[in-house]
Amino acid sequence: MSDVALPALHDLLATARVVALPLVTRFRGIDVREALVFEGPEGWTEFAPFAEYDDIEAATWLAAAIDFGWRTPPSARRDVIPVNATVPAVDADAVPAVLERFPGCRTAKVKVAASDQTLEQDVARVRAVRAAMGPEGRIRVDANGGWNLDQAEHAIHALAPFDLEYVEQPCPDVAELAEIRTRTKYMGIPIAADESVRRADDPLAVAAAGAADLLVVKAAPLGGIRRALDIAERAGLPFVVSSALDTSVGLAMGAHLAAAAPELDFDCGLGTASLLAADVTRDPLLPRDGAIDVRRIDPDPALLDRSRADEDRTAWWLARLERCHAILAEGPGAPSGDAGLADRTG
Numbered sequence: 001m002s003d004v005a006l007p008a009l010h011d012l013l014a015t016a017r018v019v020a021l022p023l024v025t026r027f028r029g030i031d032v033r034e035a036l037v038f039e040g041p042e043g044w045t046e047f048a049p050f051a052e053y054d055d056i057e058a059a060t061w062l063a064a065a066i067d068f069g070w071r072t073p074p075s076a077r078r079d080v081i082p083v084n085a086t087v088p089a090v091d092a093d094a095v096p097a098v099l100e101r102f103p104g105c106r107t108a109k110v111k112v113a114a115s116d117q118t119l120e121q122d123v124a125r126v127r128a129v130r131a132a133m134g135p136e137g138r139i140r141v142d143a144n145g146g147w148n149l150d151q152a153e154h155a156i157h158a159l160a161p162f163d164l165e166y167v168e169q170p171c172p173d174v175a176e177l178a179e180i181r182t183r184t185k186y187m188g189i190p191i192a193a194d195e196s197v198r199r200a201d202d203p204l205a206v207a208a209a210g211a212a213d214l215l216v217v218k219a220a221p222l223g224g225i226r227r228a229l230d231i232a233e234r235a236g237l238p239f240v241v242s243s244a245l246d247t248s249v250g251l252a253m254g255a256h257l258a259a260a261a262p263e264l265d266f267d268c269g270l271g272t273a274s275l276l277a278a279d280v281t282r283d284p285l286l287p288r289d290g291a292i293d294v295r296r297i298d299p300d301p302a303l304l305d306r307s308r309a310d311e312d313r314t315a316w317w318l319a320r321l322e323r324c325h326a327i328l329a330e331g332p333g334a335p336s337g338d339a340g341l342a343d344r345t346g
């Protein structure tokens with residue numbers, strides 16, 4: 001934890017609520033997003049590491065949640081944040097319906113390299129996105145480390161005609177990112193690192209290795225807004241702010257990170273409330289005119305009740321919260337997480 005004393009566990013548990021929110025479209029292998037929200041002196045905050053992440057990695061997400069609930073965010077330089085549409089690995093004919101959920105967005109991030117899909121399906125999806133967005137639209141793709149070097153080279157070549165803004169995490173490792181960056185340089189498509197930042201022992205290693213042109217920076221997995229800004233600054237690379245399929249409470253943390261960033265060169269991956277079929281507020285952080293507001297979210301008690309997770313899942317999340325709190329209580333000497341990319345879902 002940085003700069004704020006760790007609150008007692010009972011202070012977190014006092015307001016903790018676990019929700020299970022259905023998605024409109026399957027995304028990273030899940031149909032329901034679970035999250036634990038709780039209230040600090042600064043407002044509501046969210047703890048929602050993906051279920052398969054271990055406690056060491058999840059503890060960093062808890063540090064971020066506490067930071068957002070217990071500390072005033074750094075000063076905002078803007079009050080609306082341009083966001084991208086996020087297109088899951090859907091069939092090409094489903095693309096228009098997905099994009100309709102992101103009104104006004106001039107940028108789309110398209111998932112590719114899903115383990116149950118082919119490159120032909122990726123190409124068809126990206127082609128459909130280009131057709132829907134027109135030549136002015138910006139398209140980035142995210143492989144979540146799903147390609148090996150040769151697959152990545154082949155796929156980037158196949159996708160290049162659709163005019164890509166960048167390719168996010170084409171391969172799992174830093175060394176592979178460096179190599180694919182060299183191999184595809186002639187195509188002029190930047191390489192972005194996501195998992196190699198947010199799931200790495202050393203989030204600066206990818207920049208030090210010259211393995212990426214830009215970084216994807218997310219508040220929750222990086223331990224909070226200030227830590228994410230610090231990593232971005234020390235990396236010295238351009239960066240794009242994104243999120244983790246959060247409820248609107250968690251998206252507010254990402255919006256405050258984007259608001260505090262010195263430069264915002266890229267549309268942010270903060271429009272994902274549009275992928276949720278339910279949220280915890282009646283005024284969610286949905287994209288309007290291609291942007292979301294910078295504001296904190298107070299959940300609606302009736303919506304928290306309506307989306308309440310069942311008893312087993314609630315008990316699981318509360319136990320996880322307790323274990324992660326214990327890890328943070330051990331202090332900075334506690335081991336840092338490096339989950340690698342073993343689960344391949346990013």
Ligand SMILES: O=C(O)CCC(=O)C1=CC=C[C@@H](O)[C@@H]1C(=O)O
Nearest residue numbers: 028086109242243244245269346
């Ligand atoms: O960046 C976006 O458009 C939205 C966020 C997003 O794509 C992700 C959120 C959570 C987990 C990841 O699989 C995924 C990503 O890899 O960037």
Ligand SMILES: [Mg+2]
Nearest residue numbers: 142168194346
């Ligand atoms: Mg990514």
